[in-house]
Amino acid sequence: MTSHKNIQPTVFVIFGGTGDLNARKLAPALYHLFMDGWLPEQFAIIGTGRTVLTDEAFRDRLLEGINQFSRSGKANADTWKAFSGHVVYQAADVQDAAAYEPFARRIQAYAKEWGTQPNVIYYLAVSPDFFPVIAQNISKSKLSADPERTRIVIEKPFGHDLESAKELNQLLGHIFTEQQIYRIDHYLGKETVQNIMAFRFANALFEPLWNRNYIDHVQISVTEQLGVGDRGGYYNGAGALRDMIQNHLLQLLCLVAMEPPVNFNADEIRNRKVDVLRAMRRFTPETVRESAVRGQYGAGWMEGKKVPGYREEVESKPPSNTETFAAVKFFVDNWRWQNVPFYLRTGKRMHRSASSITVQFKDVPHCVFPTETAESWQQNRLIISIQPEMSIRLQVQAKRPGLDMMLNTVDMVFDYKGTYSNEAPEAYETLLLDTMLGDQTLFMRGDQVEAAWDLIMPILNSWEGRASQSFPNYSADSWGPEVAEALIARDGYHWFTLPLNGKK
Incomplete structure (x- = not known):
């Protein structure tokens, strides 16, 4: 620093x-x-x-x-x-x-x-x-x-759609240079998010494995227990796709998928992020139905308290078609990531508030152990927990203590609280300091914002063009609608949820 x-x-x-x-x-x-x-x-x-x-x-x-x-x-x-x-x-x-x-x-x-x-x-x-x-x-x-x-x-939000983002960029560009404009995304200031680049590019261990030959798929999940609360006016015109996926979750995807930068220069890093967005497979009306699902929470119980459904919270007439949950399957069509699915989900009134990135590696090509020795066998996973705990854990197979050869999954963990005594700064502290220093590394550039909007516009247009007949389709204190489970289950996977405090 x-x-x-x-x-x-x-x-x-x-x-x-x-x-x-x-x-x-x-x-x-x-x-x-x-x-x-x-x-x-x-x-x-x-x-x-x-x-x-x-x-x-x-x-x-x-x-x-x-x-x-x-x-x-x-x-x-x-x-x-x-x-x-x-x-x-x-x-x-x-x-x-x-x-x-x-x-x-x-x-x-x-x-x-x-x-x-x-x-x-x-x-x-x-x-x-x-x-x-x-x-x-x-x-x-x-x-x-x-x-x-x-x-x-x-x-944020920087624009309501692609056209409004372009108009705002154009207006700002007539007044300020790009070097003067700091489009803030507080997720990029979080300590664990910044550590993704350190983890990838400061260690010789992972980068050779960071590609389609070794990685099976990637999940990025940001869930919230809270409902819309007093943000109903804004949220009803936005929804989960605009509010979270277009900015926060796509930024996390870019950090996971970007190519190694030549240096730590702000524009060099942002160039690599834009490369990812431009390489992502575009949606058609047909593929939207196959690759994107939405939900809206109904009434239920949260921690022993009765909570209203979304439509009761915002008191919309006619009933609101705004999604409070969204899950999308993305592909990055380049040499490194071809045919590796990236699953992104976000939702409100979920069972737990948590943000995590899970990288699942491919299975070993040949298992030398008898089936009965590996009753809890799973593929290796790298889990980057952003909140509530800040940790990076690598899940590997190891021998269980005993006279027989039995395998189970163990965690190799780096967590901030256990490693450092000083408290991590809040995201806004990092971003405000960078603004004073003139460092735009953690801020979005205009073309990056437009590329993100361009990617999700077919989904927005499809959803806004047809009302969902199933809303509300998940209850409070759940893990979202059944269609989200079906989205990932079709490919033979399931959504990962990290147990509280990382304990099994």
């Missing part, structure tokens, strides 16, 4: 400063960066929103969020006092270009006080509807005039 001494004086302008994302993620992340010595000595955080607040009232809001959501618990009084002295608030209507003038005055005041022009990071923690108008008003107010010192961070 680059030393904090290389970080230039920085001003953060957080649009949506009074919102949930800032309270839950951004403010706690910035506070931890400050606490750990990663923020420059000269920095400022300008929060903005429609609500009229004093600086002190805004700081109180941030402190409440930090006390509730920080990974280290309640803020230390002295540390908070030092940190909050860098925080101010500016009420503004983001749709009014004149409201941006105070930002310019504040930034210039900091430049005069610090004796140098600071880097300025505009963080759009707002509804996607406001992305274009904020970008345009930043330009009109000449707040993006210095491309070397100005950056814009945009949360």
Whole structure:
């Protein structure tokens, strides 16, 4: 990691400063960066929103969020006092270009006080509807005039479909250079996700096996116990395919499937990811029916509590056709991965919240042991657990202790808690630091976003063009609809679920 001494004086302008994302993620992340010595000595955080607040009232809001959501618990009084002295608030209507003038005055005041022009990071923690108008008003107010010192961070969703993503890319491209645009996907900031590249490319053991000759198939699974909650308005227009697979899960697939980069340069790594997306087999209306399934949860019981079905939660009339579960079988048509299936699934109101990648290797070509010696025989698996535990485990066959030759599956495990005493940073800490450093390795490039949308558009068009007659088709606290099991069972596989704490 680059030393904090290389970080230039920085001003953060957080649009949506009074919102949930800032309270839950951004403010706690910035506070931890400050606490750990990663923020420059000269920095400022300008929060903005429609609500009229004093600086002190805004700081109180941030402190409440930090006390509730920080990974280290309640803020230390002295540390908070030092940190909050860098925080101010500016009420503004983001749709009014004149409201941006105070930002310019504040930034210039900091430049005069610090004796140098600071880097300025505009963080759009707002509804996607406001992305274009904020970008345009930043330009009109000449707040993006210095491309070397100005950056814009945009949360997902980046577009609603391929055409809207292209339009947003085009609009941003007229105002900013690609090097200024940071399209954030918080999954890429998670420690275990970053470790995929280290695991693959820093060890001589696995890369020679990382291909169709040795790998049988790959599963990527992100499941959530929660329902849509207060996100119903957004989610009902999105669904699981847009909300999770188009970005998070396809990003994980790219990390697993990409070719070794020449170096750790941001564009080199992102080039390799785009190569994967462009090599992926395209869907036709016929193959959508064979390779993609969807579901919507009904009412049920979660941890002893009665929970409503999706349609009751969003109170939609007519009944909503939005999927809360999606499973898709992908293929990467290149030399390395030809005919190796990648199974991706995600869903809400599932039995457990967990994110994992499972690489199943092919069976041994010839088993020398009698059948009765291997009653629990299974193919070797590499399991990368992203959450709730952070671990990488290799499942292999070994002799069971005893006088007879009996085999069973054992785990060779690397887990963060057992290996490192220091707590892993939150994803937003990593991504905010990279934004300050100007490192775009963990951020999506424009062509990468468009390639991902292009891949899933046939599925979206197919699903939106025909209402599902089976919704709801899975109950709360289940592992999803039966059609998802059928999707993978047709190929002779089943979905893997890692037992709690990795215990069998």
